[in-house]
Amino acid sequence: MATLRLGDIAPDFEQESSKGKIKFHEFLGDSWGVLFSHPADFTPVCTTELGYTAKLSDEFARRGVKVIAVSVDDNESHQKWIEDINDTQGTAVDFPILADKDRKVADLYDMIHPNASTTVTVRSVFIIDPAKKIRLIITYPASTGRNFNEILRVIDSLQLTDSHSVATPVNWEDGQDVIIVPSLTDPEVLKQKFPKGYTEIRSYLRITPQPNK
Numbered sequence: 678m679a680t681l682r683l684g685d686i687a688p689d690f691e692q693e694s695s696k697g698k699i700k701f702h703e704f705l706g707d708s709w710g711v712l713f714s715h716p717a718d719f720t721p722v723c724t725t726e727l728g729y730t731a732k733l734s735d736e737f738a739r740r741g742v743k744v745i746a747v748s749v750d751d752n753e754s755h756q757k758w759i760e761d762i763n764d765t766q767g768t769a770v771d772f773p774i775l776a777d778k779d780r781k782v783a784d785l786y787d788m789i790h791p792n793a794s795t796t797v798t799v800r801s802v803f804i805i806d807p808a809k810k811i812r813l814i815i816t817y818p819a820s821t822g823r824n825f826n827e828i829l830r831v832i833d834s835l836q837l838t839d840s841h842s843v844a845t846p847v848n849w850e851d852g853q854d855v856i857i858v859p860s861l862t863d864p865e866v867l868k869q870k871f872p873k874g875y876t877e878i879r880s881y882l883r884i885t886p887q888p889n890k
């Protein structure tokens with residue numbers, strides 16, 4: 678198994694899930710994707726993470742993102758756990774959870790870190806773009822629940838920076854000022870791309886209102 682890196686094509690797979698067999702690339706279609714693993718079914722932190730992710734369903738849909746979870750348990754367990762998640766978190770899990778009992782996906786995406794645990798997956802997140810390229814990889818320890826608002830924030834940044842010549846600064850949130858990429862220096866192009874103007878703090882640090890707002 679080769680190490681996955683940003684810019685790599687997300688490996689395709691076929692695996693059972695709580696919503697039937699998934700062919701990953703087919704499932705993604707032209708959408709963005711978030712593939713995320715967690716240690717196991719019926720564990721407390723994961724229950725809160727999957728419940729919160731279900732509550733963000735409209736936010737993911739608005740951004741054209743399909744969400745899919747990985748758990749190294751079987752489908753029967755998933756179905757029972759989904760009932761628990763819905764009940765305890767007051768939500769309805771509407772995304773598939775891969776039944777990765779044989780660890781096909783966990784191994785393909787290097788989600789088992791043997792020096793942390795030989796049996797369960799760490800908390801991995803992969804954001805995948807419509808060209809199936811991996812655009813973000815994060816890994817959290819089992820004991821720390823992730824911030825799924827941060828995952829939405831990164832998707833906002835990626836979708837903005839893909840279509841405009843900007844990057845997003847520290848702690849940026851959708852709607853806030855952004856940074857013009859340093860490679861853009863032609864004054865005519867700058868005027869055309871940023872009609873609202875910009876503030877030059879340094880030649881390499883130019884701030885402009887978010888162009889698509």
Ligand code: BEZ
Binds near residue numbers: 819
């Ligand atoms: C969990 O819910 O996955 C978890 C809880 C405590 C320690 C490690 C993992």
